[in-house]
Amino acid sequence: xxxxxxxxxxxxxxxxxxxxxxxxxxxxxxxxxxxxxxxxxxxxxxxxxxxxxxxxxxxxxxxxxxxxxxxxxxxxxxxxxxxxxxxxxxxxxxxxxxxxxxxxxxxxxxxxxxxxxxxxxxxxxxxxxxxxxxxxxxxxxxxxxxxxxxxxxxxxxxxxxxxxxxxxxxxxxxxxxxxxxxxxxxxxxxxxxxxxxxxxxxxxxxxxxxxxxxxxxxxxxxxxxxxxxxxxxxxxxxxxxxxxxxxxxxxxxxxxxxxxxxxxxxxxxxxxxxxxxxxxxxxxxxxxxxxxxxxxxxxxxxxxxxxxxxxxxxxxxxxxxxxx
Amino acid sequence: xxxxxxxxxxxxxxxxxxxxxxxxxxxxxxxxxxxxxxxxxxxxxxxxxxxxxxxxxxxxxxxxxxxxxxxxxxxxxxxxxxxxxxxxxxxxxxxxxxxxxxxxxxxxxxxxxxxxxxxxxxxxxxxxxxxxxxxxxxxxxxxxxxxxxxxxxxxxxxxxxxxxxxxxxxxxxxxxxxxxxxxxxxxxxxxxxxxxxxxxxxxxxxxxxxxxxxxxxxxxxxxxxxxxxxxxxxxxxxxxxxxxxxxxxxxxxxxxxxxxxxxxxxxxxxxxxxxxxxxxxxx
Numbered sequence: 001x002x003x004x005x006x007x008x009x010x011x012x013x014x015x016x017x018x019x020x021x022x023x024x025x026x027x028x029x030x031x032x033x034x035x036x037x038x039x040x041x042x043x044x045x046x047x048x049x050x051x052x053x054x055x056x057x058x059x060x061x062x063x064x065x066x067x068x069x070x071x072x073x074x075x076x077x078x079x080x081x082x083x084x085x086x087x088x089x090x091x092x093x094x095x096x097x098x099x100x101x102x103x104x105x106x107x108x109x110x111x112x113x114x115x116x117x118x119x120x121x122x123x124x125x126x127x128x129x130x131x132x133x134x135x136x137x138x139x140x141x142x143x144x145x146x147x148x149x150x151x152x153x154x155x156x157x158x159x160x161x162x163x164x165x166x167x168x169x170x171x172x173x174x175x176x177x178x179x180x181x182x183x184x185x186x187x188x189x190x191x192x193x194x195x196x197x198x199x200x201x202x203x204x205x206x207x208x209x210x211x212x213x214x215x216x217x218x219x220x221x222x223x224x225x226x227x228x229x230x231x232x233x234x235x236x237x238x239x240x241x242x243x244x245x246x247x248x249x250x251x252x253x254x255x256x257x258x259x260x261x262x263x264x265x266x267x268x269x270x271x272x273x274x275x276x277x278x279x280x281x282x283x284x285x286x287x288x289x290x291x292x293x294x295x296x297x298x299x300x301x302x303x304x305x306x307x308x309x310x311x312x313x314x315x316x317x318x319x320x321x322x323x324x
Numbered sequence: 325x326x327x328x329x330x331x332x333x334x335x336x337x338x339x340x341x342x343x344x345x346x347x348x349x350x351x352x353x354x355x356x357x358x359x360x361x362x363x364x365x366x367x368x369x370x371x372x373x374x375x376x377x378x379x380x381x382x383x384x385x386x387x388x389x390x391x392x393x394x395x396x397x398x399x400x401x402x403x404x405x406x407x408x409x410x411x412x413x414x415x416x417x418x419x420x421x422x423x424x425x426x427x428x429x430x431x432x433x434x435x436x437x438x439x440x441x442x443x444x445x446x447x448x449x450x451x452x453x454x455x456x457x458x459x460x461x462x463x464x465x466x467x468x469x470x471x472x473x474x475x476x477x478x479x480x481x482x483x484x485x486x487x488x489x490x491x492x493x494x495x496x497x498x499x500x501x502x503x504x505x506x507x508x509x510x511x512x513x514x515x516x517x518x519x520x521x522x523x524x525x526x527x528x529x530x531x532x533x534x535x536x537x538x539x540x541x542x543x544x545x546x547x548x549x550x551x552x553x554x555x556x557x558x559x560x561x562x563x564x565x566x567x568x569x570x571x572x573x574x575x576x577x578x579x580x581x582x583x584x585x586x587x588x589x590x591x592x593x594x595x596x597x598x599x600x601x602x603x604x605x606x607x
Binding site (some may be wrong): 020048069070071072076077079083084085086087088089096097100101115128130131148300317 | 415464499500502503504505506507508509510513518521522526597599602
C-alpha cells in the first residue's frame with residue numbers, strides 16, 4: 001500500500017537515513033522503533049510530506065507522492081506534542097480537516113460526532129485544548145486525524161509525553177481503534193515494550209539504518225543483529241570462536257553445588273532481584289568481564305546468596321547467532 | 325493573593341504617583357475657572373466643557389479620531405507583511421530586519437520629521453524628481469496637507485506595530501502550521517485560520533500603541549500639517565502654553581482620554597474571542 005523505494009535523506013551532507021526500501025501493507029500496524037536520532041521520525045515526516053527525500057520515491061497505492069505537498073496527501077499525522085490549535089475548541093479542532101476539504105456542514109457534524117465518540121471526547125467538545133489533561137489532548141489529536149478517514153495514520157511518539165499508567169491504557173485503546181477502523185498505522189516510538197505490544201510488524205532502526213524488519217515474535221526470538229538483540233528486551237550476549245550469540249535470560253538455567261563444573265559458564269551471584277512472579281539473578285561471569293541475567297520462575301524455591309558461586313547453562317537450540 | 329498584592333505594591337505606587345494623581349489634577353482643573361491673567365481659579369463649573377461643544381472643536385475632534393484610526397489601519401496593513409517577512413527569514417536576515425526597524429530611533433525624532441519637509445515641500449526632492457522625469461509639469465502641494473500628516477504619523481509609529489506583531493509571530497508554535505497543512509489547508513488558509521488568530525495579541529498591542537500615540541502627537545501635525553490640519557493634541561498644547569487656558573486644555577484632555585478608553589474597549593471587544601475569555605477566567 002505504501003511503498004518506500006530506496007528512500008534516503010541527508011541533512012547538509014550528513015546522512016540521516018540510508019537508502020531504505022519498505023512496503024507497508026493495507027491495514028497493518030507497523031512500528032518504526034529505535035533510539036532518538038535513528039531516523040525513524042525522518043521517515044514519518046517524509047511520508048507525511050514535511051521533508052523531501054534526498055533520493056528515492058514514496059508511493060501510495062502505486063501513485064508517486066514524493067513531490068506532493070502535505071495538504072494533498074491522503075494521510076494524516078498525529079504530532080508528538082499534538083499541535084492542537086489552541087484557539088479552537090475540541091469540536092473545531094476535529095472539524096478542521098473536514099472544513100479544509102469543504103465538506104458540507106451536515107456531513108462535517110456527523111464525522112466529528114463519530115470521531116469524538118470513538119475517542120470518548122463527547123463530553124468535552126466545547127472545551128479548549130488548555131482546559132484538557134494531557135491524555136485528553138492526546139485523544140483530540142487522534143480524533144482530529146481520524147475524522148478525515150485517511151488511508152494511513154502516521155503517529156509520531158503519540159504517547160511519549162504521558163505518564164506510564166496512562167500510556168499503558170492508551171496503548172490498548174489505540175490498538176483497539178486501529179482494529180475497528182482498519183486503517184494502516186505507521187507508528188514511531190523508542191519504547192520497545194510499546195512496539196512489541198501494539199505492532200503487527202516492527203522496523204528496528206539504528207543510526208539511519210534498518211537493523212531488522214519482522215513481527216514482534218521474530219524480533220524477540222530471532223534478533224538479526226547485535227543491536228536488535230539488545231535493544232528489544234533484555235538479552236545476554238556471549239562470544240565463542242569469534243562468533244556472537246544471544247540467549248534470553250529466561251532461557252538460562254542457574255545451577256548450584258556440585259553440578260557447577262558441568263555448566264557452560266560459571267560465576268558469582270552479584271544481585272538477587274525479586275520481581276513478584278519471577279526473580280532474577282545478576283551473575284558476574286568468572287572468566288569474562290560481563291554480567292548475565294538469569295530469570296527464574298516463581299516456583300523455583302532455592303534461595304540465593306549474594307557472592308555465592310553459580311553455574312549458568314542453556315540449551316544449544318536457544319542460542320541465536322547475531323553476527324561476528 | 326496576599327503575596328502577589330505585596331509584590332505589586334511598588335508598581336501600584338508608581339502608577340498612583342505618576343498617572344492617577346496627575347490625571348486627577350487635570351480632571352480637577354477642567355472644572356475650574358480662570359482670571360484675566362490666565363491663572364486657574366478654584367471653583368466648580370462646566371464652562372470649559374460647554375466651550376468644547378462648538379462646531380470648530382467638534383470638527384477637530386472628529387478629524388483626530390479619523391486620522392488616528394487611519395494611521396492605525398495603515399500601520400497594520402504595512403506592518404503585518406513586514407513582520408511576517410522578518411519572522412520567517414533566516415536568522416541573519418531576522419537580526420538585520422530588526423536592527424533596520426529600530427535604526428530610525430537612533431536619530432532625533434525632530435530631525436527625521438524635518439527630513440520629510442525637505443522631501444515633500446514644493447522645491448523638495450520628490451517634486452524635483454517628478455518634474456525632472458516629466459511626469460508632472462507643476463510641483464505638487466504635498467506638504468501642509470492631511471496626507472502629509474498621515475504619512476508622518478505612519479512613518480513615526482510603524483515600529484510600534486511591527487515589533488509586537490513580530491514577537492507574536494515568533495512565539496507562535498510552527499508545528500501548528502504543519503498540522504494545518506497535514507489536515508489539507510493551503511498556505512493561505514493556514515494563514516487565515518491559524519497564523520492570524522494566533523497573532524491577535526500582537527495586533528491588539530500594536531494597534532493600541534499606535535492609536536494612543538497618534539492621538540497625543542502634536543509635533544508631526546505642527547511640522548507637516550501647517551495651520552490647517554490641527555489635531556486635538558495641538559489645541560490642548562496651545563491651550564496650556566499659548567492661550568493659558570488651563571481649564572479648557574484640561575477639559576479637552578479629559579474628553580480625549582475618555583474617548584481613547586472607549587475606542588480601546590470597543591476594539592478589544594471586537595477582537596476578543598471566546599477562546600481568549602476562556603483563558604482569562606483560568607488565570
